[in-house]
């Protein structure tokens with residue numbers, strides 16, 4: 168398979184990365200091997216020295232993991248991909264590969280909680296500081312960048328309020344100040360948004376979410392160019408070994424094959440649900456990029472193909488009202504995960520954002536009455552029926 172300009176996204180997702188073996192298998196095999204046999208001492212030496220391509224040891228070379236990396240890189244339009252054991256290890260590997268003591272990150276405030284803890288509690292131990300800004304406030308990004316800033320980090324759309332950053336504008340800002348832009352593309356996936364084509368330098372994923380799509384495995388990935396990812400990030404992977412298992416890589420390979428179909432169906436269901444929620448008297452606000460009322464709706468259809476699969480809404484009655492809606496469901500899964508065929512429902516103020524102070528939650532816009540739904544692929548009328556039981560009582 169060649170570049171993304173020559174094939175459609177689903178073709179890349181189905182056909183890239185599988186180098187058929189002498190067995191002639193049609194499906195991608197799982198290579199459950201930790202090491203590889205060399206034909207001679209000379210061949211072993213050449214592989215270790217990097218003078219010849221080929222497998223060495225599965226901490227950093229495995230054909231099934233390699234197939235996943237090649238496929239995701241093609242879908243994101245990147246030169247290289249490094250697969251990791253989880254989304255969090257993707258961020259850690261990326262930071263270890265690209266930053267050193269004394270350097271600085273500017274990050275959007277609305278990012279996954281563990282990412283904040285990684286930045287604040289652990290990277291600080293190695294002399295790397297992080298400042299936080301509101302994702303849509305360009306002046307705040309500009310002000311926060313200093314001489315030591317090396318990375319701008321953004322998750323767009325944000326969790327759970329689905330605020331969107333303008334990737335192209337942030338990429339231009341990053342480059343004008345000698346920084347790199349990293350986008351966590353977990354919510355959209357390359358089926359809906361391709362940050363590298365908009366100027367971002369690196370994309371990272373929690374493959375655990377939509378890339379798998381059925382809640383089976385934990386994994387992650389970093390995508391970018393040959394220098395940043397193929398050398399710097401890969402170097403940390405080779406040495407430190409936060410490696411994706413071949414089995415997980417195989418599950419993600421299969422997940423990628425249906426990614427575009429699934430993401431479009433998630434978004435169709437999410438738009439229908441968001442439109443329905445807007446009509447409910449007890450719902451005071453709906454956050455969904457696909458609705459015209461969303462502050463960055465203009466980025467849907469340009470930066471981001473659809474509104475995506477995540478809907479957040481606020482109900483009357485604060486925490487009590489929100490908990491009543493959550494507890495009245497019988498089909499929806501009460502869980503903080505997302506990106507599954509099964510619809511999940513979460514009360515952010517007491518789960519994903521429960522460790523923030525009330526003031527921090529208020530600044531982040533996480534009210535007590537806020538509910539997040541990661542809309543799955545069930546019949547959306549059944550999701551509505553499950554919600555109306557609680558919604559109708561408020």
Ligand SMILES: Cc1ncc(COP(=O)(O)O)c(C=O)c1O
Pocket residue numbers: 253254255256279322326351353354372373374375385386387
């Ligand atoms: C946006 C985002 N980024 C990163 C992560 C971390 O991924 P993982 O759980 O695979 O380590 C998550 C997990 O929920 C997430 O939602």
